[in-house]
Amino acid sequence: xxxxxxxxxxxxxxxxxxxxxxxxxxxxxxxxxxxxxxxxxxxxxxxxxxxxxxxxxxxxxxxxxxxxxxxxxxxxxxxxxxxxxxxxxxxxxxxxxxxxxxxxxxxxxxxxxxxxxxxxxxxxxxxxxxxxxxxxxxxxxxxxxxxxxxxxxxxxxxxxxxxxxxxxxxxxxxxxxxxxxxxxxxxxxxxxxxxxxxxxxxxxxxxxxxxxxxxxxxxxxxxxxxxxxxxxxxxxxxxxxxxxxxxxxxxxxxxxxxxxxxxxxxxxxxxxxxxxxxxxxxxxxxxxxxxxxxxxxxxxxxxxxxxxxxxxxxxxxxxxxxxxxxxxxxxxxxxxxxxxxxxxxxxxxxxxxxxxxxxxxxxxxxxxxxxxxxxxxxxxxxxxxxxxxx
Numbered sequence: 020x021x022x023x024x025x026x027x028x029x030x031x032x033x034x035x036x037x038x039x040x041x042x043x044x045x046x047x048x049x050x051x052x053x054x055x056x057x058x059x060x061x062x063x064x065x066x067x068x069x070x071x072x073x074x075x076x077x078x079x080x081x082x083x084x085x086x087x088x089x090x091x092x093x094x095x096x097x098x099x100x101x102x103x104x105x106x107x108x109x110x111x112x113x114x115x116x117x118x119x120x121x122x123x124x125x126x127x128x129x130x131x132x133x134x135x136x137x138x139x140x141x142x143x144x145x146x147x148x149x150x151x152x153x154x155x156x157x158x159x160x161x162x163x164x165x166x167x168x169x170x171x172x173x174x175x176x177x178x179x180x181x182x183x184x185x186x187x188x189x190x191x192x193x194x195x196x197x198x199x200x201x202x203x204x205x206x207x208x209x210x211x212x213x214x215x216x217x218x219x220x221x222x223x224x225x226x227x228x229x230x231x232x233x234x235x236x237x238x239x240x241x242x243x244x245x246x247x248x249x250x251x252x253x254x255x256x257x258x259x260x261x262x263x264x265x266x267x268x269x270x271x272x273x274x275x276x277x278x279x280x281x282x283x284x285x286x287x288x289x290x291x292x293x294x295x296x297x298x299x300x301x302x303x304x305x306x307x308x309x310x311x312x313x314x315x316x317x318x319x320x321x322x323x324x325x326x327x328x329x330x331x332x333x334x335x336x337x338x339x340x341x342x343x344x345x346x347x348x349x350x351x352x353x354x355x356x357x358x359x360x361x362x363x364x365x366x367x368x369x370x371x372x373x374x375x376x377x378x379x380x381x382x383x384x385x386x387x388x389x390x391x392x393x394x395x396x397x398x399x400x401x402x403x404x405x406x407x408x409x
Contacts (some may be wrong), residue, residue: 021047022096022370027082028060029053032124032153033195035351037062040099041070043397052080052091055271062244069349085113092117095394097370099362100124102202108133111148111378118144122366124358126201126210128245135249138377141331147369148378152362154354155180156248157381158341159263159322161361162401163250165387166259166326166337169210173328174259176250179230179240180322181266182354185344192268194312196354199303205243205265206275207299209283211251213261218251218272224276230266232321234342238273240264249380254284258309266321278302312352317345320353327408330395334409340402357399364393 024044026037029051041049049066052273053059058078067073080087082102092098092113097120100110104126111134114121127130131150143150149197151157160180167173184194195202209220221242230240246263254261278284283302288295312318322341343353365384368374374384395401 023048024097025050025095026099027052028101031061031355032359034062035355036099036363038066039360039363041074049075050214051077052079088113092119099366100104106128115140115144120146120369121148122152122362124153133388135378142377147374149365149384151248152365154357157361161390162324162339164382168387170328171330175327176261177325178263182320185317185319187268191310196312197305203284210242210244216259238266251379253382318352319344320357336408337405338404
């Protein structure tokens with residue numbers, strides 16, 4: 020049966036999500052909603068052109084208008100939130116009222132924790148809500164779940180991921196392909212890991228290492244927040260280790276750690292002369308124009324997941340890797356594809372009844388083997404390599 024969907028937010032990731040739903044989800048209609056009607060309609064036109072159909076339409080929606088939000092959600096089977104994380108709790112409540120399945124692009128562990136508290140309400144409404152989808156957490160967590168499922172007894176999970184320019188340009192050697200709030204949110208505070216089976220907090224910009232990742236060579240890896248998301252809640256008491264690090268070109272670590280130490284990621288206002296300013300807002304205003312990706316920017320995204328444990332009576336390691344690049348046919352960046360398409364896959368599976376009801380951690384939401392099949396169907400090259408470690 021054909022289903023209808025709405026994607027709230029018509030930016031980079033939202034447009035990629037809408038394209039996936041339009042071409043892969045047997046959709047009868049895909050609505051792209053945005054506070055900027057022109058942006059929404061332009062994105063819908065792009066999706067229709069790429070899909071060779073008229074399945075998508077754009078319309079104006081102020082996500083803070085509760086009445087308008089509930090009205091649009093009542094008419095669809097699934098909703099994908101591609102707006103900043105601080106709107107997701109309100110959208111979740113509206114989705115429950117409207118009985119619309121939902122996924123979002125997450126971005127903040129505290130918001131996700133509040134969403135998970137609405138599990139009973141979502142079950143009563145007969146719907147599925149899966150927060151914190153995307154590339155990482157999201158695709159990384161789904162691949163880790165797959166790796167864990169392949170072990171007789173999984174023990175340790177190590178994840179590295181990052182989105183980078185194919186051709187880095189100094190002095191930054193980095194380009195921003197998502198909302199600037201997402202970057203500073205990841206770079207501030209603490210990550211939550213499992214170590215020796217215990218939940219621990221690890222400060223951002225620590226535990227630096229160099230990782231060899233063909234085809235790019237040596238890359239920096241370090242702690243950032245948010246990458247483990249709901250995995251810690253799910254695997255505490257089941258795994259010894261679960262951790263995630265971000266990949267960047269050499270030099271990035273020192274550069275951005277200096278900004279962090281200077282206090283430029285802080286949200287508390289400080290007094291400058293007679294004015295009060297928020298350091299993070301100043302940082303955003305200064306850095307975003309310099310690192311924001313322009314149309315046609317060609318990126319490369321990398322994911323490596325190592326799962327160690329017992330299989331067939333031996334200690335073994337499963338390495339899972341994804342290398343994805345800017346698509347010259349659709350002109351979607353790798354970040355848009357991995358982020359937007361992961362959320363779309365999870366939503367499609369929820370709408371089709373392939374998940375339990377309630378507000379679910381993505382690690383428990385769907386069968387990892389089914390997810391892997393859907394990801395491969397979309398052209399993602401997922402490599403697996405087994406090695407003995409005893």
